[in-house]
Amino acid sequence: MIPNSSRKRQRVPHHHNSATRLSSAAIIETFPDKTISEFSQKLRRTSSSSTISSATAITSIPNTISSSFNDPSTADVILRLFVNQSPFDSATPLDSAHHSDIQVYLHSRVIDRAKYFAALLSDRWQHQTSTDTSSINDAEDSRSNDSNNVVHLNLGVLEDPNSIAVHLTVLQLLYTNDFATVIDSASTALEILPVALELLFEDCVKSCVNFLEAVPWSEEEEKRVLSLIPFLREEESKELLARVSPGKDDSCEEMLHGLILAAIHNHPNMAFVKAFVAKLLRDFSSRESARMVLERAFETSLKIVKESLEEYSSPDFRGDHNETEAIQRLNLHTAMTNGRHLLWLVERMIELRVADSAVKEWSEQAAFTADLLRAFRDDAWRNIVPGLPAVVLRCTCKLANAVAAGTILAARQVRMKLVKDWLPVLIVCKDNVSPMLPSHKTLYLELEETFLRIISTLPMSDAQMLLQQCLSFSTRNVEDCPHLVTAFNTWFRRATQLPQLENLD
Secondary structure, eight states: OOOOGGGTTOOOOOOTTOTTHHHHSEEETTOOHHHHHHHHHHOOOOSSOOSSOHHHHHHTSOSSSTTTTTOTTTOSEEEEEEEOOOTTOOOOHHHHHHSOOEEEEEOHHHHTTSHHHHHHHOHHHHHHHHTTOTHHHHHHHHHHTOTTOOEEEEEEEOSSTTHHHHHHHHHHHTTOSOHHHHOOSHHHHHHHHHHHHHTTOHHHHHHHHHHHHHSOOOHHHHHHHHHHGGGSOHHHHHHHHHHHSOSSTTHHHHHHHHHHHHHHHSOSSHHHHHHHHHHHHHHOSOHHHHHHHHHHHHHHHHHHHHHHHHHHHSOOOOSOHHHHHHHHHHHHHHHHHHHHHHHHHHHHHHHTTOOHHHHHHHTTOHHHHHHHHHHHTSSGGGGTOTTHHHHHHHHHHHHHHHHHHTSSOOOHHHHHHHHHHHHHHHHHHHHHSOSOOHHHHHHHHHHHHHHHHHHTTSOHHHHHHHHHGGGGGOOSSGGGOHHHHHHHHHHHHHHHHHHHHHHTO
16 A cells, blocks of 8 residues: 555655665765764655755756766765675675775765755754764864865665666766656666655656656556655655556446447447457456446346337337338337347356346346237338347347356246246247248257256246247157257156155155
8 A cells, every 4th residue: 555645755765675775875974873863864855945946056057967977176075885785695705896886076066956965065964963972073184184175975875786877877967957868768767766766856856757657657667656656745646646546446347337338339340349348358357346347238238128129019109100110110220239239248247157137137028028029020120120039039048058057056936937938039039030041040949958958947837837838849850859859758757756756755
């Protein structure tokens, strides 16, 4: 969790193995341990003022780095960069020699752009420390004997291959206003920002943050940004946080629901978009969220199909004949379009095993199936939406197959009503839809077999009633309907076994 704004006033990034880094990272070499600790505690970032005005400092800075940076002839500050090894490091003297110290020649009028250096070099701090211990007298004598009146500073850095290089880069940036030339990638900004925060180099911090706000991040870069946000002020981190913080708790569900609606309504290349959204749903981490958005879209599409068929089956005749016919055509097209959407949603719900509510809802559609029966007994729909019966029955077949296979564990009442309400629709489609396309014939046969399998799971009395309605599944050649033969044989076998089962009591 990201710390609250009350913790954002201390700009000291916590690196691994460096919990006390800033408390002793950069010190005037003649200062005692006591004053070092006090100095670390006194340095805090403020949003309204700084030790030295940045605007004033910038006006006196040369435009090029090479004009003054690391110039021993004019420098009045010598900074020693050294690797701050962990006390648990088992490095040998030879290893330590590999990390040789680096001495950099700097200018106090330039480096006080960083409030850290400004505070170190301020007369107030030096005066305060000179009265703390008698050891400072020796240090002052040492400094006065320096003919160039040069201040010596030490700055410890992390034991990292790039640490010294990054610190040198930030020190060079103190000599220029051309941050854009150096900060040219998110990775560079993320390397420079912790050092700029450490040295309280406000202009550099601002440039890094502005760059990070405007460019894309990799997943690893995003983790690094999140780790640095606690050390930024609230106004600085606002835009960065907005990129990674959801606006509300159900934002993922709203996003998924919006994608589903876009996939089924708003794209000309609908098949490709549907395939992509289906993949997003499969890969989404929360199955419950996927269930909720799919159920929501399912209910909406089903409602539209039902209302369209209801208006078609029981029209309110007003106006002239042409107007009525146009309305009827529109109702059928609306039902057909949303029926296709419904089929896609059913397939997604079954694929994700979240179709329990859909099966229950589909089994409670007595009014809807009655409208379908009235519509399919009429011939008007044939030239307008010839594929409507197949779309509706495919939805039924998908759900019924999931029930018969045990993918969806439906209650006995749900199973019975599913067959009872939709079996007449199947029969009417077989009898009235002609000529029968090969694909339709395969669909009808599959749904017949599935209904018979579900009937075999019901009590004998319910199965007896429903099987009598399935006689239309038979053909002139009994060999062509083995599924129907098997269903009746199963029922009769169970019926003749009842007395034997009673004798077991």
